[in-house]
Amino acid sequence: AQTVTQSQPEMSVQEAETVTLSCTYDTSESDYYLFWYKQPPSRQMILVIRQEAYKQQNATENRFSVNFQKAAKSFSLKISDSQLGDAAMYFCAYRDHSGGGADGLTFGKGTHLIIQP
């Protein structure tokens, strides 16, 4: 079974600074997807960024980018120019390359990100 590990239960960063959240995973598959989800206090799950394992290029979405190291099974999220609205729980998630995510996502335990004004 796949596992996802987030080793930082909580991170704190000054507004406008850059912060990196860590994620490692374990799988025997060669083709899979990795995700970062944001969960603010509203409880809504919001997709931040998605990475396909077969793509060498790291995914980026505006201020959010990932460092995907396939051999090391590492998938970190970098948030640049941190804003107060970035404060939330961040979950790293994995799924196999089966159709439609039919067998669901495997989530890490999350990192609570605090933004200091």
Add this chain to the structure above:
Amino acid sequence: NAGVTQTPKFQVLKTGQSMTLQCAQDMNHEYMSWYRQDPGMGLRLIHYSVGAGITDQGEVPNGYNVSRSTTEDFPLRLLSAAPSQTSVYFCASSYWNGYNEKLFFGSGTQLSVL
């Protein structure tokens, strides 16, 4: 287009009671799933469905029952509620066209079992 709708948003049960958490999506997605989120944990998959009439177990299926009679609805049944089932429950739906996909989550149901 309402997306994924979960009802109720909050529920309190007594041990041994049964209830059904409702989930409906209006996006014609084939794939639907249920997750639970416990404090300090990520989401864990309970059951999932790849289409009407087809369901399968996820990581933590014990104590829960599902059925999928239509594409739109995927209810989750608690047969005899236990305090260990106190959690936040999320329903999700997704599409897959062979190269692209997106998962849509409902807003969650907070369940307390006393």
